[in-house]
Amino acid sequence: MDAVSPLAADIAPLADTAPPALTDQVALARLYGQPLFKIPHDLYIPPDALEVFLEAFEGPLDLLLYLIRKQNFNILDIPLVQVTDQYLGYVEEIRSRNLELAAEYLLMAAMLIEIKSRMLLPPKAKEGEDEAADPRAELVRRLLEYEKMKLAAQQINALPHHGRDFVQAQVLIEQSLPQRFPDVDVAELQAAWRDIVRRAKLVQHHHISREALSVREYMSRVLKQLQGQRFVPFEAVFAPEQGSAVLVVTFIALLELAKESLLEITQAEAFAPIYLRLTYSSALPVQALKTVEAN
Template sequence: MPVEVNIEAFEGPLDLLLHLIQEEELPITEVSLSRIADQYLEQLAHVEDRSPENLSQFLVVAAQLLLLKSRALLPQEEQEELEEDVTDLTERLRDLRSFREAAKELRDRYAGPTEAFEPRFYPPPQALFVPEGVTSSSLADALKELLIGLAKERQLLQEETLEATVTVDEKIDEIRSYIKKGVDVSFLKLVESATSKTELVVTFLSTLELMKQQEVEVRQADSFSDIIISSR
């Protein structure tokens, strides 16, 4: 589902907005991420195809925008501390993009005519894992809350001094330490001692990565309640 954005600094497809920001033709600080999330949810409410694939496409672009804006808001001396995390997350997003392109190529091959008599075997596309109890709307709501919180705390984030940067791998190890013991852990517990908005975002992305690897499953009582993480 193509996402159309209409904000003060830009009007057009979300993918084009990301391209302009990456090419430094549009300052990320002029882009309201919370408004983009609102417009996406409004468009999502008027379409029938609310598949996890469509949501994942939006999350890939939204996560890139969120990282770019976080770097733009942090003081210059702290940006070097985040470089390793940003590089790691960028590689993960590129892997997701490559997976989407490969899946499209497979669909095109299956849909096209057979040109050879020799039997051919193509491996079936990998099934997309949808955690039990989690919907596209609940994930979108969680991302929206993160974006709104970042916008409200922009001034505090600029003045904040990070004593230590938490990496995605460290957060993944922390979550695994709970689930290996057979203990469920809540998302709020994981971020209750967070010292920055960056750590909150890293925790969210670490949870998504473990869901992608099918190591954990998550559930919510309702759209705005705490997220409970447990071993699969």
């Protein structure tokens, strides 16, 4: 055997690779993100990497019904020996591949073996019955009901389905007719107006107007009103029609006059009417009036 030089050994691995620019164009596959340009000689494909199911069954009853109909057996007189052998063969096949999938099929297999064993024994009638019941009767009843439901499901599935077999068409047609607005009833207008008024009351503001009132001016008015009179009822000096502000200022003016000894507030007895009068001085009212007006 010829010896291989170190240079040749270094060049050999490079022959299996391609430039980075051609990686996406010529790579056969990718393994862990790395491109493969030829199939490796030591490639291992596990047995369960690819499984092809020619027939898919929805459960044990579906498989049992398939075996019966495929061989044209009479469902009312099932040859249990042949059907059980074929069923157990299928169960053994899926048990070796997927134990979880075979679990529900094993229960039906146990039921078939039980029925098969009961058919080998002499028939024994129950109390009150003339003939012994067929051990296959319950299984036949379940198979017939399942077949009815399966055929009904196939008929429903054969019906056209929206989104699968057809799509609902939508067409927009523009009408040239003039737009007609609905009529408005008078009661609706009244209700709308009441709603507006109600909302306006919720947001209304209370405005306070400021009025400049002079206490000195009302002191002069009270003195003029009391001048020349001996007693004047307390409520006679007030003018309620002019508002509460004038009443307050008038009352303050009376207190100021009484404080300055220009006015006397008298009462004959408890709970008796209150009267007002000027102080006992002939020159005091005129002089006090001039003083108040000057201030």
